[in-house]
Amino acid sequence: MKNMKKSSFVVSALLAVILVLSACGGGSTGGNGGNAGTNNGAGNAQGGTKAGENFRIGMVTDRGGVNDKSFNQTAWEALKQLEGDTGAKVKYLESKTDADLIPNMNQFIKDGYDLTWGIGFLFEDAAKTVAEQNPDAKIAVIDTVVDLPNVESVTFAEHEGSFLVGVVAGLTTETNKVGFVGGMEMPVIKKFEAGFRAGVAAANPDAKVLVNYVGDFNKPDQAKVAASTFYNDGADIIFHAAGGSGNGVFSEAKDRAKSGKKVWVIGVDKDQALEHGDDVTLTSMIKKVDQAVLRVSNDLIAGEFKGGEVTVLGLKEDGVGLPETNKNLTDEVLQQVEEFKQKIINGEITVPTK
Amino acid sequence: MDKWRNIFNPSSVFVPLGAIVLGLISGAVIMLLGGYNPVDAYQALFEKVFGSPYDIGETIRTITPLLFTGLAVGFTYRAGLFNIGADGQYIMGMTGAAIVGIKLQLPWFIHAPLAVLVGALFGGLWAALVGYLKASRGVNEVISSIMLNWIALYLSNYLLRALLLEPGQQRSYFIHESASVSIGWLSRALENARMDWGIFIGLIGAVVFYFLLWRTKQGYELRAVGLNPDAARYAGINIKSSIVKSMFIGGVFAGLGGVFEVLGVFHYQVLSAASSGYGFDGIAVALLGGNHPVGIVFASILFGTLTYGSAGMNFSADVPTEIVRIVIGAVIFFVASHGIIQGIVKPFLASRRKLDRKGAA
Amino acid sequence: MMGEPEVIVELKGITKRFPGIVANDSIDLKLRKGEIHALLGENGAGKSTLMSILFGLYQPDEGEIHIRGKKAVIDGPGKAISLGIGMVHQHFKLVQPFTVAENIMLGAEPVKGVSLDYRTAHDKVRQISDQYGLKVDPKAKIEDITVGMQQRVEILKTLYRGADILIFDEPTAVLTVQEIRELMQILRNLTAEGKSIILITHKLAEIMEVSDTVTVIRRGKVVDTLRTAETNEEELAEKMVGRSVSFVPLKKERAPGEVVLSVEGLTVGAGKEKKLLDNINLTIREGEIVGLAGVDGNGQHELIEVLTGIRKATSGRVLLNGQDVTNRQTRALMDAGISHIPEDRHKHGLVLDFTVSENIVLGSYRDAAFGKGIFLDSKAVEKYAEKLVGEYDVRTPSVQNKARSLSGGNQQKAIIARELERGPRLLIAMQPTRGLDVGAISFVHERLLQAKAEGKAILLISFELDELFNLSDKLVVIFDGQIMGEANPAETDGEKLGLMMAGKTMHAEGRG
Known part of the structure; x- marks a missing residue:
């Protein structure tokens, strides 16, 4: 046996893979270095009979994949939790291109899954097509609305949460300048901007809000440049609603922290302090995608799937808001935030969406 | 007869085949290292692709754009140009088709062909621009076509926003039914798989590819320029116009890929943040297919099958998609480094020949 | 021993x-x-x-x-x-x-x-x-x-x-x-x-x-x-x-006819630029071989490039059969009747990865004989190539083999076959026997003399004086882009020619 030869082939194959993946990486693998995807979803929650044991729930990601450190990942973690809690079997499929959304959803449906999740606004048309073609299948989507009897849609009142972090920013800024970095200029992200502006204005009418859309959810380099411009311009806090691009904002803030300048970032979607640390993360505007996923999935297991309905999760429903712990916020700030929150819940304040 | 023997000579058949086998073996080794069962995985891949009429249809749908971009890269390569810009040409094709499909209202027998034509023209002209820059200013086509990929992406997003966007959506309006190139009865026969005329036009494109290059005087010129531009110039061939023409034709192929994606698969165009990557996959397909139309057809089938089947490996055998991309990557690597394969295949062929000779003696 | x-x-x-x-x-x-x-x-x-x-x-x-x-x-x-x-x-x-x-x-x-x-x-x-x-x-x-x-x-x-x-x-x-x-x-x-x-x-x-x-x-x-x-x-x-070879080909005498090529005051390079060609005058008649002698790099390439449409002249005229063809495109010049055997056959003469037959029609593939309209009739091309390969003794297993696989001599024979059979009025041959063996050289020389006998005008550029003396009817010496003078090969010798090639006029004395 020519072992040497053989092993050198393996090595060259691995090299090839690295080359090809880095060359064709495009949008599908960008950003996430690790590979938690190998942790598959095959049901390994054994022990005792549980309520959801006979249920199978599938989830299709968009091109971001399951390790996007954003809502695909959050949703998947929620499903894993569901698996642990209820014994339901969960599984995901990643979409390499937009054209894969439909066949991936169909894969679950044809295999008789009890519920198929489409995570993200991109699923609007795909979920609609699939739902129409399979009226018996149950489908749930997040961040978009599909008006069909077998689809439950979950959306968030992002503007309400953004209002609260706007309040935080308005109260915390020392330069009276704060920034907003958006991903793509589209209605969902515009809601973040509008809420944030309103919150800053409500807490600190003198503060100015700088705005930049980098045009992509996967361009941290461009977001880093935008952040740098803002910080140079005198802003000391930046709120980002830019998905993977937002990592560039954090990176810029960390660079500045290293050279001794104190600047803040407000994270998005989940508590980003856990990932980027408390040194630069002031707080985060959390979208509790996990809550949404758990809620709808549990409803299904309980036999209460609300097909055809749209659930909007706002402050009242605890679907958006600040993290549980906020090391960098003073009690005073937190107290004001709580006051504004109550006003929004009572309807005293209506947060704009545009 | 001889022609076919030329195409399917031992090295043109066994080298890619050897590369595929080695790629699959490497993939299996990696799966074993990762604790997955490669036999289950490959079985799942196979079942995913051929398991149901729906899957067969969707596999064909996956193959179609790869075929087009493979032809786009292969054609220009024959004329001595490395077309990295198939991605941008593809996007321009989508945009052209979307504009005609949405903005105009015409009877179907005019509307669909016109939308296809305009999309193809968009792609062709976008590529011809690369050719023009090279011919007139000597700008390296690799550099200009990469740049133009980005420009195409943003230009297309701009046009989409300015002309076609449905309010509140991240995509255009739907195209008019009259511009659709979907094949309804075929879709219904294949359990709602998205079927359109693209694959047929793609196969015709492969024939046109062959015919143009090897059966016309123009093609003769393009190949001469591709193989030895100096000699071509001494033979009175206009190099500059050859460059522009070959880029244009390559761009038409890539553009058609985008056209059928819009008119046949989605029926709208999405504001996209990143390119589809089909252009780059097309490079691999062309390489795998030896820049020959027959090879490109087979390569796109292989590539599309692996791509679509990866979901099956993921779903049924719980192998992550990354592994499948590793297999695809390994296959490309082994084809690209055909020296290795030839080293392995040659002794087999040689011993076979020896046997033949002995047998004859 | x-x-x-x-x-x-x-x-x-x-x-x-x-x-x-x-x-x-x-x-x-x-x-x-x-x-x-x-x-x-x-x-x-x-x-x-x-x-x-x-x-x-x-x-x-x-x-x-x-x-x-x-x-x-x-x-x-x-x-x-x-x-x-x-x-x-x-x-x-x-x-x-x-x-x-x-x-x-x-x-x-x-x-x-x-x-x-x-x-x-x-x-x-x-x-x-x-x-x-x-x-x-x-x-x-x-x-x-x-x-x-x-x-x-x-x-x-x-x-x-x-x-x-x-x-x-x-x-x-x-x-x-x-x-x-x-x-x-x-x-x-x-x-x-x-x-x-x-x-x-x-x-x-x-x-x-x-x-x-x-x-x-x-x-x-x-x-x-x-x-x-x-x-x-x-x-x-x-x-x-494998057979006896005559070393000195027989120069077939033929009275030169009409002027085919007339170059008048041809100059490349203007103003302060170095003039690559400086006021070149040259005529070649039917049935005449004019040998251009000179050390490599004195304007021979530039002259050929202008005559074949690869390079543009700054001033001066080129007349072919009395018609002004100055600075025409290569294709137009070929159509007007110029054939060219380039010095570097690998770089300029052949597409090495084309088949022999494809190479044989390089330059004539547009003829209606090789396909109507836009089409190329590969059968017709192969038939034509087989005919030429036979006539010019190009040794190749078949016309479908790549030109690359041929030996240098056979590659050159293929080029000569192609260029002569296009029926030119003017044949430009640069170093047509470079790197060839004795047998091939005599073949090339015979073919050139035969072409001359058929009334073609030939411009022969060579760095081998023997070749120039043996074939030419008239010798012209080029130095530093200028024509130094003409000589009758029968009345001059290598030494005199050598002096002109070194930039000396006949009357120059000693070393400068």
């Missing part, structure tokens, strides 16, 4: 097959210490293949190699070098911007600590250079030195690596007369120092001058091995070609 020096290299029954051809068929060869052993054969006879085997570039299918009496398996150039074999290739393998010493060091760099030891290298290069009379400056850059000097650098390279068996592959193909003379001396110096040399060539005069032994190869087989002192050029030529 008593007193014969030891055999240092012995090839026994070497056979090498390539698809469709047996390049070497059971070849035996003995190289003795201190001798110059010439390997003579037409292009494609198998000389280069044999030497590539000895240098480890190919593996023989059958046969054995013995070096200094011991059987050796030479599986690569590295092994060959370690056995003391060095090869001076026809195409030099030098890095242009590097100095002589750096090129020689490449691959065998002396190291001092982590840095390269330039001093040691320089000293050693100089020492070897002095020992063999090579006169090479180790500090000169390759791009600044002459071709002849570059060849010496290649020789030095092999000596530096300790070679005592040297293979020279067509070493004189690229050299001037003067340089050839010097090379011959160097070869003698090398053998005087105990080196053994294999000299691949097809030039009989060189063999007679310098070699001790000759082995003649024809079609992959050894025809004979002779002592040089016991043979003559005629015998060698006959053995090489």
Whole structure:
């Protein structure tokens, strides 16, 4: 046996893979270095009979994949939790291109899954097509609305949460300048901007809000440049609603922290302090995608799937808001935030969406 | 007869085949290292692709754009140009088709062909621009076509926003039914798989590819320029116009890929943040297919099958998609480094020949 | 035989097959210490293949190699070098911007600590250079030195690596007369120092001058091995070609007819630019061969480029059959009746990866005979190619083989077939016999004379004076972009011509 030869082939194959993946990486693998995807979803929650044991729930990601450190990942973690809690079997499929959304959803449906999740606004048309073609299948989507009897849609009142972090920013800024970095200029992200502006204005009418859309959810380099411009311009806090691009904002803030300048970032979607640390993360505007996923999935297991309905999760429903712990916020700030929150819940304040 | 023997000579058949086998073996080794069962995985891949009429249809749908971009890269390569810009040409094709499909209202027998034509023209002209820059200013086509990929992406997003966007959506309006190139009865026969005329036009494109290059005087010129531009110039061939023409034709192929994606698969165009990557996959397909139309057809089938089947490996055998991309990557690597394969295949062929000779003696 | 020096290299029954051809068929060869052993054969006879085997570039299918009496398996150039074999290739393998010493060091760099030891290298290069009379400056850059000097650098390279068996592959193909003379001396110096040399060539005069032994190869087989002192050029030529060869072609006299080409005041380069062509005047008539003599690089290429539409003239006119064709496109000039046999057949004459038949229609593929309208009728092309291949004796297994697979002589025959059969009024031939063997040269000369007899006007550019004298009806000398004068080949001699080629007028005195 020519072992040497053989092993050198393996090595060259691995090299090839690295080359090809880095060359064709495009949008599908960008950003996430690790590979938690190998942790598959095959049901390994054994022990005792549980309520959801006979249920199978599938989830299709968009091109971001399951390790996007954003809502695909959050949703998947929620499903894993569901698996642990209820014994339901969960599984995901990643979409390499937009054209894969439909066949991936169909894969679950044809295999008789009890519920198929489409995570993200991109699923609007795909979920609609699939739902129409399979009226018996149950489908749930997040961040978009599909008006069909077998689809439950979950959306968030992002503007309400953004209002609260706007309040935080308005109260915390020392330069009276704060920034907003958006991903793509589209209605969902515009809601973040509008809420944030309103919150800053409500807490600190003198503060100015700088705005930049980098045009992509996967361009941290461009977001880093935008952040740098803002910080140079005198802003000391930046709120980002830019998905993977937002990592560039954090990176810029960390660079500045290293050279001794104190600047803040407000994270998005989940508590980003856990990932980027408390040194630069002031707080985060959390979208509790996990809550949404758990809620709808549990409803299904309980036999209460609300097909055809749209659930909007706002402050009242605890679907958006600040993290549980906020090391960098003073009690005073937190107290004001709580006051504004109550006003929004009572309807005293209506947060704009545009 | 001889022609076919030329195409399917031992090295043109066994080298890619050897590369595929080695790629699959490497993939299996990696799966074993990762604790997955490669036999289950490959079985799942196979079942995913051929398991149901729906899957067969969707596999064909996956193959179609790869075929087009493979032809786009292969054609220009024959004329001595490395077309990295198939991605941008593809996007321009989508945009052209979307504009005609949405903005105009015409009877179907005019509307669909016109939308296809305009999309193809968009792609062709976008590529011809690369050719023009090279011919007139000597700008390296690799550099200009990469740049133009980005420009195409943003230009297309701009046009989409300015002309076609449905309010509140991240995509255009739907195209008019009259511009659709979907094949309804075929879709219904294949359990709602998205079927359109693209694959047929793609196969015709492969024939046109062959015919143009090897059966016309123009093609003769393009190949001469591709193989030895100096000699071509001494033979009175206009190099500059050859460059522009070959880029244009390559761009038409890539553009058609985008056209059928819009008119046949989605029926709208999405504001996209990143390119589809089909252009780059097309490079691999062309390489795998030896820049020959027959090879490109087979390569796109292989590539599309692996791509679509990866979901099956993921779903049924719980192998992550990354592994499948590793297999695809390994296959490309082994084809690209055909020296290795030839080293392995040659002794087999040689011993076979020896046997033949002995047998004859 | 008593007193014969030891055999240092012995090839026994070497056979090498390539698809469709047996390049070497059971070849035996003995190289003795201190001798110059010439390997003579037409292009494609198998000389280069044999030497590539000895240098480890190919593996023989059958046969054995013995070096200094011991059987050796030479599986690569590295092994060959370690056995003391060095090869001076026809195409030099030098890095242009590097100095002589750096090129020689490449691959065998002396190291001092982590840095390269330039001093040691320089000293050693100089020492070897002095020992063999090579006169090479180790500090000169390759791009600044002459071709002849570059060849010496290649020789030095092999000596530096300790070679005592040297293979020279067509070493004189690229050299001037003067340089050839010097090379011959160097070869003698090398053998005087105990080196053994294999000299691949097809030039009989060189063999007679310098070699001790000759082995003649024809079609992959050894025809004979002779002592040089016991043979003559005629015998060698006959053995090489397989038939008797006439050396001086018969110039067929023919009264020149109408003027075909008329060049008037042609200039390239304006204002302060260096003028590459300066006020060139030239006429060529039907049935006339005008030989353009000159040292390479004095405007010959530029003149051809203007006449073939590759380069634009700044001023002046080109008339073809009285019609002004100045600065027309290449295609228009070809259509007007200009054919061209380019100097560099690989770069300009052929598409090497096209088939022979595709190459044969390069330039005429647009004819209606090869397909109607936009179509190309490959059957018609192949039929035409087969006809020409037969008429011009182009040796190829079939017209579907790649041009690359043909020997240099057969490639040239294919080009000549193509250019003559296009039916030109003016044929421009630059160095049409460069790198060809005796048989092919006489073939080319015959064809040119035949074309002349048919009334074609021919412009022959050559660096070989013999060729110009033998073929031309009129000689024109070019120097530094200017025409220095005309001469009748019957009334002038090489010496006078040489002076003009060096930029002297007939009446110039001494050295300037």
